[in-house]
Amino acid sequence: MSEVVHQSLPAVEVRHVYAAYDGQAVLEDVHIDLPAGEWTAIIGPNGAGKSTLFRILLGVMKAQRGQVQVLGQEPSAQRRAGVMAYMAQQEAVEWDFPISVRDTVLTGRYGHMRGDAFWRRIVPPRWCDPRHWAVVRQALKAVDMQDYADRPIGALSGGQKKRVLLARALAQEARVLLLDEPLAGVDTASERLIMKVLDGERRSGRTVIMVTHDMDSARRYADKVLLLNRQVVGMGAPERMLVDEMLARTAAAGWVRDHEPLVEAS
Ligand SMILES: Nc1ncnc2c1ncn2[C@@H]1O[C@H](COP(=O)(O)OP(=O)(O)OP(=O)(O)O)[C@@H](O)[C@H]1O
Ligand SMILES: [Mg+2]
Structure with a gap:
């Protein structure tokens, strides 16, 4: 980071x-x-x-x-x-929601997206500025979860979820x-x-x-x-x-x- x-x-x-x-x-x-x-x-x-x-x-x-x-x-x-980036003791995350690991970490970038071009802000987050994806990739690599990027977050073990939540906190920079x-x-x-x-x-x-x-x-x-x-x-x-x-x-x-x-x- x-x-x-x-x-x-x-x-x-x-x-x-x-x-x-x-x-x-x-x-x-x-x-x-x-x-x-x-x-x-x-x-x-x-x-x-x-x-x-x-x-x-x-x-x-x-x-x-x-x-x-x-x-x-x-x-x-x-x-x-x-x-501030915050990693809660008990996450209020809806683990059964079909969101991938990559998209979960991307939610850490929402604050930074406010400064992006208007059209980027009105399309779905997955079409956001590529620099956000670069930060997400880097954060997932830092916690050694890059191979799980496409997995639904609910299909991870407890320790793996913690790592992804840490990656989301890191992505907030x-x-x-x-x-x-x-x-x-x-x-x-x-x-x-x-x-x-x-x-x-x-x-x-x-x-x-x-x-x-x-x-x-x-x-x-x-x-x-x-x-x-x-x-x-x-x-x-x-x-x-x-x-x-x-x-x-x-x-x-x-x-x-x-x-x-x-x-x-x-
Ligand atoms: N929403 C709440 N309503 C009422 N009491 C609460 C609430 N949240 C925490 N408490 C009480 O406040 C005290 C401090 O709670 P807190 O969660 O800050 O402790 P903690 O040091 O984080 O403990 P732990 O190590 O178990 O996580 C506890 O006695 C707890 O029962
Ligand atoms: Mg506590």
Whole structure:
């Protein structure tokens, strides 16, 4: 995928955010800066509010209190501008819909098609500008799914579907990649491939923000780890965060607040 100019602005600024469902708090006073051009792994137990934080970053859910900016702008405006690509934890994809792998990845280009010639925008997407197909081919190649391009998406295994959804996120050529558990349910080979692809994206200047339960991958690839359980428990280098004491604090944090967050200077 193409190179991105490095940003000195934080990718994400979250200022004292509170979020709740039906009056039940799930994020309390969450205050973080996630650096641009870096790879941050978000780690926390089930129900910690990780996916909720993503919803807020995407601007599809409003925080009850606090402010959020993505690359200096309001989240929903940035989402509409195609600044963020998102791979959901559970995709709202109609797997039985007869759409091919290639066309699924092409849906990642819709934001970019807005700038195309008028006639290209009124014909079916398959007659779109060939440069979009070039990006789709490249994205499928990156996740090693080019041989499956004509298959209906429903005829893939779980791990293969994950790879295609990653290809769709890559095809968006967004500056910020938000990935909610991209490694869940994938085999070791796919896991290695996904991490290698994301590492390439991060090296080309993109910001990668990934929710994961996979400590080994976070330790190996992430620049920073954010420990979250309703509140921020810590943010810093993986070797400082992924230690027994910090993980135990994270597990307990949903119930008590007996430590100030440990936030290392960047
Ligand atoms: N739409 C919703 N309505 C009501 N409560 C919700 C809703 N979505 C999430 N919750 C609750 O909010 C809390 C945080 O959920 P969230 O999905 O953000 O957790 P998570 O950290 O992503 O967990 P997991 O690791 O299981 O994916 C949970 O207790 C969950 O039950
Ligand atoms: Mg989740």
